[in-house]
Amino acid sequence: MTLAVRRVRAGEGERVRELRLRAVSDPGASIAFLTTYEQEVSRDQAFWDDRAAGGADGDSAAMFVAESDAAWIGTCTVLVRRTGDVDHTGRRLTSGRADVVGVYVDPPHRGTGAIDALLDTAARWTAAVGFETLSLDVHVDNARAQAVYRRAGFVPTGETFTGPIGAELAMSRSLRTL
Ligand SMILES: CC(C)(COP(=O)(O)OP(=O)(O)OC[C@H]1O[C@@H](n2cnc3c(N)ncnc32)[C@H](O)[C@@H]1OP(=O)(O)O)[C@@H](O)C(=O)NCCC(=O)NCCS
Secondary structure, eight states: OOEEEEEOOTTOHHHHHHHHHHHHTSTTGGGTOSSOHHHHHTSOHHHHHHHHHHHHSSSSEEEEEEEETTEEEEEEEEEEEOTTOBOTTSOBOSSOEEEEEEEEEOGGGTTTTHHHHHHHHHHHHHHHTTOSEEEEEEETTOHHHHHHHHHTTOEEEEEEEEETTEEEEEEEEEOTTO
């Protein structure tokens, strides 16, 4: 079995949709994702085609997928925010920021290193587009995700807030050594 991480390609909207529907069906989805299965399943194909195209090229968003042989088994996305943007939690930003969102690995592939490869690829891309820090928010009860992020070099910033899914904490990772 081979594991590879790559950026999504324009035209892969159907695969993006299938993976997202699996993610929001996860038993832990309510403390992981800002949208529900019902919201995602009701979107039309143009939405998913746009999401794939938006994550495939340019410096504003990058969606990465982990492939085991040819199958997609995990994903994460980096969203680049500019000063004045409103982020995915509704906060207006006073400076630019790169956030990891949409982190998911299929259950049979958990504990295999897929998430480490995804986060490493995301960090390298973020450094390459000029950021010195990579940020994320994680639900206070999502202990497994927090452990993974700590292993990947993220540390709590000390900021906590109540977002759409409840109490979250912010973590960030320096990219200066990459
Ligand atoms: C979060 C996710 C991507 C992590 O990937 P993974 O392959 O499961 O992670 P790993 O198995 O490599 O690592 C899990 C870590 O959590 C730890 N862990 C597992 N269960 C735990 C628990 N209940 N409490 C605390 N730590 C826990 C493990 O010990 C391991 O840490 P270690 O390597 O320091 O020992 C995956 O579990 C997932 O997709 N979960 C559902 C969606 C989600 O929560 N996404 C994140 C949104 S912020």
